[in-house]
Amino acid sequence: xxxxxxxxxxxxxxxxxxxxxxxxxxxxxxxxxxxxxxxxxxxxxxxxxxxxxxxxxxxxxxxxxxxx
Amino acid sequence: xxxxxxxxxxxxxxxxxxxxxxxxxxxxxxxxxxxxxxxxxxxxxxxxxxxxxxxxxxxxxxxxxxxxxxxxxxxxxxxxxxxxxxxxxxxxxxxxxxxxxxxxxxxxxxxxxxxxxxxxxxxxxxxxxxxxxxxxxxxxxxxxxxxxxxxxxxxxxxxxxxxxxxxxxxxxxxxxxxxxxxxxxxxxxxxxxxxxxxxxxxxxxxxxxxxxxxxxxxxxxxxxxxxxxxxxxxxxxxxxxxxxxxxxxxxxxxxxxxxxxxxxxxxxxxxxxxxxxxxxxxxxxxxxxxxxxxxxxxxxxxxxxxxxxxxxxxxxxxxxxxxxxxxxxxxxxxxxxxxxxxxxxxxxxxxxxxxxxxxxxxxxxxxxxxxxxxxxxxxxxxxxxxxxxxxxxxxxxxxxxxxxxxxxxxxxxxxxxxxxxxxxxxxxxxxxxxxxxxxxxxxxxxxxxxxxxxxxxxxxxxxxxxxxxxxxxxxxxxxxxxxxxxxxxxxxxxxxxxxxxxxxxxxxxxxxxxxxxxxxxxxxxxxxxxxxxxxxxxxxxxxxxxxxxxxx
Ligand SMILES: [Zn+2]
Numbered sequence: 001x002x003x004x005x006x007x008x009x010x011x012x013x014x015x016x017x018x019x020x021x022x023x024x025x026x027x028x029x030x031x032x033x034x035x036x037x038x039x040x041x042x043x044x045x046x047x048x049x050x051x052x053x054x055x056x057x058x059x060x061x062x063x064x065x066x067x068x
Numbered sequence: 069x070x071x072x073x074x075x076x077x078x079x080x081x082x083x084x085x086x087x088x089x090x091x092x093x094x095x096x097x098x099x100x101x102x103x104x105x106x107x108x109x110x111x112x113x114x115x116x117x118x119x120x121x122x123x124x125x126x127x128x129x130x131x132x133x134x135x136x137x138x139x140x141x142x143x144x145x146x147x148x149x150x151x152x153x154x155x156x157x158x159x160x161x162x163x164x165x166x167x168x169x170x171x172x173x174x175x176x177x178x179x180x181x182x183x184x185x186x187x188x189x190x191x192x193x194x195x196x197x198x199x200x201x202x203x204x205x206x207x208x209x210x211x212x213x214x215x216x217x218x219x220x221x222x223x224x225x226x227x228x229x230x231x232x233x234x235x236x237x238x239x240x241x242x243x244x245x246x247x248x249x250x251x252x253x254x255x256x257x258x259x260x261x262x263x264x265x266x267x268x269x270x271x272x273x274x275x276x277x278x279x280x281x282x283x284x285x286x287x288x289x290x291x292x293x294x295x296x297x298x299x300x301x302x303x304x305x306x307x308x309x310x311x312x313x314x315x316x317x318x319x320x321x322x323x324x325x326x327x328x329x330x331x332x333x334x335x336x337x338x339x340x341x342x343x344x345x346x347x348x349x350x351x352x353x354x355x356x357x358x359x360x361x362x363x364x365x366x367x368x369x370x371x372x373x374x375x376x377x378x379x380x381x382x383x384x385x386x387x388x389x390x391x392x393x394x395x396x397x398x399x400x401x402x403x404x405x406x407x408x409x410x411x412x413x414x415x416x417x418x419x420x421x422x423x424x425x426x427x428x429x430x431x432x433x434x435x436x437x438x439x440x441x442x443x444x445x446x447x448x449x450x451x452x453x454x455x456x457x458x459x460x461x462x463x464x465x466x467x468x469x470x471x472x473x474x475x476x477x478x479x480x481x482x483x484x485x486x487x488x489x490x491x492x493x494x495x496x497x498x499x500x501x502x503x504x505x506x507x508x509x510x511x512x513x514x515x516x517x518x519x520x521x522x523x524x525x526x527x528x529x530x531x532x533x534x535x536x537x538x539x540x541x542x543x544x545x546x547x548x549x550x551x552x553x554x555x556x557x558x559x560x561x562x563x564x565x566x567x568x569x570x571x572x573x574x575x576x577x578x579x580x581x582x583x584x585x586x587x588x589x590x591x592x593x594x595x596x597x598x599x600x601x602x603x604x605x606x607x608x609x610x611x612x613x614x615x616x617x618x619x620x
Contacts (some may be wrong), residue, residue: 015236057279060311
């Protein structure tokens with residue numbers, strides 16, 4: 001049985017920044033735009049969290065917009 | 069000569085098969101025979117016209133602290149619960165060094181809404197390790213306990229304050245594995261972790277600082293024992309929940325362990341979420357993974373007064389800050405016009421109508437009788453105030469002791485919930501027993517399963533409902549001796565009236581240490597509860613029996 005396609009995500013490495021995540025997850029894109037995109041796809045980290053943007057090792061960080 | 073024969077009831081044995089008239093004989097705490105039983109017994113329990121079922125298992129509780137002074141986990145036992153699983157959501161009371169106690173008390177206070185007095189007044193902290201905690205509760209148990217150990221406390225044990233700062237080193241992860249093994253050897257039924265919770269300072273709990281590799285390493289240890297991993301996913305966002313399901317499935321397959329996540333609940337605001345969750349769960353089960361979604365039976369009702377902080381205000385940081393202050397300072401703040409203006413402004417241009425208008429004044433000591441049952445929207449209109457302001461002023465006029473009820477805030481549409489509960493892969497649980505004391509009653513969900521979804525809507529048969537909260541739960545958790553009325557199994561038995569079993573009315577009780585308040589429900593329709601062959605509750609009264617064990 002194959003799994004249906006779901007939204008791709010990565011989890012941050014120790015001390016990894018959003019810039020570093022953008023560089024490894026979206027290497028072919030303009031990096032400024034990639035960082036902005038990751039922020040906009042992960043409001044649970046970059047808007048709702050206090051302090052905003054604190055990255056945790058257990059986080060789900062989406063690297064694409066919602067599918068479908 | 070048997071010890072006990074339960075005579076003449078409708079035996080619903082937990083298997084899901086049709087009930088039949090019969091007897092259950094008990095010897096040495098175990099079921100000795102089921103069916104038509106000849107022969108004598110020291111004691112007969114008459115069950116004519118009643119259902120005789122295996123004791124119910126409550127797989128998601130926070131009775132960790134209550135069990136230290138109340139081995140019956142009251143009132144869970146009178147609702148037919150004969151086994152509870154404490155230690156959920158990454159929090160347990162062991163392993164825990166004396167120096168870290170305050171920190172973990174703060175987490176219980178914030179996340180599970182339990183008053184600090186519950187942790188300081190009713191017992192002595194005699195332990196640090198898991199075996200010591202086990203010994204402390206084991207002395208006087210009336211219910212059985214299958215305790216989880218919390219990832220956050222294991223992390224704290226190994227890393228100290230750094231547990232809430234950073235990733236673990238390889239050595240620290242190895243030390244956590246050693247500690248988890250020690251806990252499992254001492255009777256832990258598995259490990260719990262959380263991806264959402266914060267402590268009383270708003271800091272993410274230790275488990276959230278773990279890399280996936282850390283959870284993988286701990287799951288490897290669970291695999292040595294075949295024990296459970298429980299998680300709290302980001303239930304407010306379906307995409308993240310699905311990502312968590314996939315992570316659990318990976319761990320389940322790799323280490324051959326059962327996993328469970330809670331809460332899963334329905335909301336008419338996001339009506340597709342449960343269906344999407346279940347679609348993914350089905351796909352993962354089809355691959356062989358065990359990822360059990362835990363669903364509560366009861367609707368989400370939240371009560372609060374301004375006497376103490378409440379989940380209700382979780383999205384209003386200013387309110388939380390003010391309501392956390394000591395009583396005098398809190399009242400002073402609520403009397404300060406400038407502060408109140410800002411608080412009301414936090415609700416937006418409608419003055420709180422959308423968020424607070426539907427609140428209803430509960431009956432209670434402080435509440436004026438003429439307002440009981442009226443909505444805040446209605447009261448605010450009469451007073452010529454915005455709802456948020458009316459809430460503050462009305463509370464001030466009555467020493468803050470006015471309780472408000474936010475009823476049916478989710479998971480409340482019986483026609484939708486019934487089929488979800490009946491789904492073969494839905495694990496019924498998530499009561500949060502022993503937590504959220506002043507917000508809602510976490511007791512009686514099993515009674516509600518029968519009253520609402522067997523009798524009223526018919527979404528489940530009696531036999532199905534019993535199986536869901538007995539044999540199926542025991543199978544999911546690997547509790548081999550529990551959950552079935554079968555020869556050789558532990559004699560955990562509940563005798564109830566199928567026509568009247570229910571969850572009872574929610575009412576405040578002041579029976580927590582330090583006269584702390586909590587909402588409870590008294591069971592209806594439950595005649596007798598036996599734990600390991602001894603009558604623990606009968607005819608409305610708890611017995612002195614202390615037959616409960618750590619049942620892992
Ligand atoms: Zn919980």
